[in-house]
Amino acid sequence: MKNVTMQRPMQHAASNIEHSTFEKFALPLLTVAVIIATWSAAVEFSGTKIFPSPIAVASAIGTLGEKSLLWRYIADSLTRVFAGYAVAIVAGIPLGFLLGWNASLARAVNPLIQMLRPISPLAWMPLAVIWFGVSNAAPIFLIFLASFFPIVVAAMNGVRNVPPMYLQAGRNFGLSTWQLMIRVVIPAVLPRIIVGLRLAFGIAWVVLVAAEMIAVDSGLGYLIIDARNAGKRYDLVVAGMLLIGVIGLLLDTGIRRVEEWISE
Amino acid sequence: MKVQFSDISMRFGAMDVLQDVTISVEEGEFLCIVGPSGCGKSTLLNIAGGFLSPVMGTVTIDGDPVTGPDRRRIFVFQERGVFPWLTVEGNIGFGLFDLPDEERQRRVAQYVHLVGLEGFEKAYPRELSGGMKQRVEVARALAVNPDVLFLDEPFGALDSITRLQMRSELLRIWRAARKTVLFVTHDIDESVQLADRVVVMSARPGRIRRVVEIDIAHPRDLSSRRYIELRDLIFGEIGLAHQV
Numbered sequence: 466m467k468n469v470t471m472q473r474p475m476q477h478a479a480s481n482i483e484h485s486t487f488e489k490f491a492l493p494l495l496t497v498a499v500i501i502a503t504w505s506a507a508v509e510f511s512g513t514k515i516f517p518s519p520i521a522v523a524s525a526i527g528t529l530g531e532k533s534l535l536w537r538y539i540a541d542s543l544t545r546v547f548a549g550y551a552v553a554i555v556a557g558i559p560l561g562f563l564l565g566w567n568a569s570l571a572r573a574v575n576p577l578i579q580m581l582r583p584i585s586p587l588a589w590m591p592l593a594v595i596w597f598g599v600s601n602a603a604p605i606f607l608i609f610l611a612s613f614f615p616i617v618v619a620a621m622n623g624v625r626n627v628p629p630m631y632l633q634a635g636r637n638f639g640l641s642t643w644q645l646m647i648r649v650v651i652p653a654v655l656p657r658i659i660v661g662l663r664l665a666f667g668i669a670w671v672v673l674v675a676a677e678m679i680a681v682d683s684g685l686g687y688l689i690i691d692a693r694n695a696g697k698r699y700d701l702v703v704a705g706m707l708l709i710g711v712i713g714l715l716l717d718t719g720i721r722r723v724e725e726w727i728s729e
Numbered sequence: 730m731k732v733q734f735s736d737i738s739m740r741f742g743a744m745d746v747l748q749d750v751t752i753s754v755e756e757g758e759f760l761c762i763v764g765p766s767g768c769g770k771s772t773l774l775n776i777a778g779g780f781l782s783p784v785m786g787t788v789t790i791d792g793d794p795v796t797g798p799d800r801r802r803i804f805v806f807q808e809r810g811v812f813p814w815l816t817v818e819g820n821i822g823f824g825l826f827d828l829p830d831e832e833r834q835r836r837v838a839q840y841v842h843l844v845g846l847e848g849f850e851k852a853y854p855r856e857l858s859g860g861m862k863q864r865v866e867v868a869r870a871l872a873v874n875p876d877v878l879f880l881d882e883p884f885g886a887l888d889s890i891t892r893l894q895m896r897s898e899l900l901r902i903w904r905a906a907r908k909t910v911l912f913v914t915h916d917i918d919e920s921v922q923l924a925d926r927v928v929v930m931s932a933r934p935g936r937i938r939r940v941v942e943i944d945i946a947h948p949r950d951l952s953s954r955r956y957i958e959l960r961d962l963i964f965g966e967i968g969l970a971h972q973v
Contacts, residue, residue, distance in 0.1 A: 638824035
């Protein structure tokens with residue numbers, strides 16, 4: 466009896482997975498194929514000399530790969546994004562916890578945060594150059610700014626919205642404030658914070674191109690700006706765009722995996 | 730005298746919630762507090778639990794005034810108080826953090842058994858039914874071996890069949906564990922089924938209208954004349970004609 470009830474849902478689950486893996490990969494690939502075909506045909510028929518064909522873009526990526534520039538640029542971009550993002554996490558999560566926990570502190574600081582938040586990180590570019598000069602620190606600072614505020618706000622709202630019952634139960638069992646943080650607040654807000662971290666990473670990645678327009682001479686953002694400025698190489702521009710898109714997708718998928726794993 | 734409420738008054742802002750509430754609860758007694766919603770019965774329980782301070786009056790437990798939450802008296806919520814990130818075992822052992830591993834495991838197993846959740850030790854709350862989650866909460870509370878349990882409408886979110894089952898479960902556990910129980914409910918039938926005494930409160934500001942002794946031995950026959958008499962007495966006391 467037990468066996469029967471155990472097996473049936475599993476068979477169901479298995480057939481579901483087969484079904485969805487097909488849809489998950491085949492359908493998106495089909496879409497991509499259609500887009501590439503349309504793109505190729507459009508370039509062919511319009512006879513444009515400016516916009517590159519898919520083949521030109523592919524060969525541009527190939528050339529970059531041969532010169533081993535491709536991997537260096539990707540590595541540089543990833544390093545910058547992860548550096549800025551890591552600083553934002555290290556600074557943003559504790560600050561968010563503090564603001565979520567202490568209502569009067571939040572009242573004091575929150576208006577400032579809400580005022581700074583809508584300022585695009587790009588607006589900070591001139592200041593970033595003055596403060597950090599021609600160095601990696603300038604784009605890292607911009608990426609930090611881009612991801613810092615969403616992280617603070619996610620952590621703050623997460624802590625604020627921990628069901629009061631959980632806190633009351635924790636206190637009832639004799640936890641100190643510190644123990645309450647570790648054993649109740651952190652596990653209770655973790656799912657929300659992970660969502661905030663994913664959103665913040667998305668913004669950080671978007672800001673990359675702009676951040677690499679200043680002060681540096683490598684990276685995927687730089688590739689796009691440089692290809693345009695030095696000889697209008699639109700095949701490289703589009704190649705840079707596609708690389709940013711694909712790497713962004715891979716990273717987002719990775720973070721989603723972590724998210725699912727934690728909310729398990 | 731286990732728990733003594735003396736002249737408790739409570740106010741939230743300009744609103745009087747409780748007025749001059751005095752109740753004595755005996756050791757091992759099962760006391761139900763019933764009243765219309767908003768009458769301050771939950772507030773009264775929160776004061777006894779040490780989560781709120783009254784504007785006037787005191788609560789003493791074993792003669793000591795209550796000044797804050799304490800693990801010797803545990804508050805049980807509706808099943809939403811179960812921690813979703815912990816397994817059944819993790820939840821039940823939550824308050825046992827200062828025990829050595831072996832002792833904690835022994836205790837957890839004991840209370841898993843008491844509430845009949847064997848086989849679900851590794852399950853997470855989202856895999857459990859409402860009634861099972863409620864058992865987890867009760868077990869979590871009992872595991873720290875408190876002398877008083879405060880239950881605030883613990884079965885309010887359950888369907889009516891599960892609620893009936895949980896009542897007899899709770900009575901079985903209460904008889905086995907011999908705790909003093911303060912049980913807040915707005916369900917008059919529930920109070921007559923469970924309690925040794927029922928405290929009937931008025932609408933806000935909450936005052937004690939009457940204390941009714943339920944002199945029926947367990948297990949109680951819900952169609953007996955005495956049961957219906959006592960139930961109707963309380964219905965009348967709250968000002969409800971027993972008609973729909």
